[in-house]
Amino acid sequence: MKRPAALFAILASTGSPALAQAPPAAQAPLEATVVDARAAFIAGAALVNKGQWSEALTQFEGSLRLRRHGVTLFNIGSCQRAIGQYTVARKTFAAALKMTEAEGGALPESLANDARAFVAEIDGLLARVAVTLTPSEAAIAIDGRPLELASSPGAPVVRPTLIAGVQPPGRGEPPPARAFDVVLNPGAHVITLSRKGFADAVVNRTFAPASATTLDMKLDSLPATLHVASKVDGAIVVVDGADVGPTPVDILRPGGSHRVTVKKSGFVTYETSVLVQPGENLDLDAPLKPVKPTIAEKWWFWTILGTALTGAVVGTYFATRPAATRPPLVCGGLNWCSQLP
Secondary structure (H helix, E strand, O other), X not given: OOOOHHHHHHHHHHOOOHHHOOOOOOOOOOOHHHHHHHHHHHHHHHHHHOOOHHHHHHHHHHHHHHOOOHHHHXXXXXXXXXXXXXXXXXXXXXXXXXHHHHHOOOOOHHHHHHHHHHHHHHHHHOEEEEEEEEOOOOEEEEOOEOOEEOOOOOOOOOOOEEEOOOOOOOOOEOOOOOEEEEEEOOEEEEEEEEOOOEOOEEEEEEEOOOOEEEEEEEOOEOOEXXXXXXXXXXXXXXEOOEEEEEOOEEEEEOOEEEEEEEEOXXXXXXXXXXXXXXXXXXXXXXXXXXXXXOHHHOHHHHXXXXXXXXXXXXXXXXHXXXXXXXXXXXXXOOOOOOOOO
């Protein structure tokens, strides 16, 4: 793999990295942090000579934490570029150039020119993906890292550009718009979409250097689960007009509003509307109450009514029966009849 020319120009010209020069004897001893930073820098340069880029990167990063310097940033970017971390390397080179502009002299002019050349080279290698995301609120992560919004000071953002591979590992984050562009390293990547109430979508894609790809990504909505129960077992459950069985019962329905009816003979029918989100589990306990009998359905009503009706019938009979008449007298053959009172 090709080594960064500027980094080795430093090593070749001095025999040691630029920041590893020992101070003149007349100068005061260096602080411990500076000494440690220089030692880490020298160790990183030695590892670069062996082609151990990842190990060298660790040493340079340790040196930078102790003492921030543009040359150290440049060497970090060179290591990242060598191991194919192009998006990170581009960001590192840009930071080294910015430090040079702000502080002056942080990078020698030759290294500054090399940094600009590396940025241009990386821009020609990166893959670009035009993404359309449904739903737009879904979170997206690539290789287990959220995306970083590319800043364009002073320029109106018509279609946002996100950069992959530069953020620390973590959960995905929603993009600023439904349609956006992603800049990422060429090679194989794992793209993950997630949102509460939806099934995660995982896409494995390989992107060629300098490729332009269109990717339409959609999350499938999860059904909501309605668990309907009642203290009165065996009550019939009806959801949106469809009989789904006796309580207790679990019903899968799309997210949204649903009409639930629970009924059983002898109990007051329970009706309600529920609003559930995709993937939500909702427990519904139907409070069935016994039906209160009407006065006509109570036993004592019919007993009293029966007694009253019986009395009325008897009274009516005696009040309306015809007067009694005497039967005709039988006087016998001699026609002798007794005068009865």
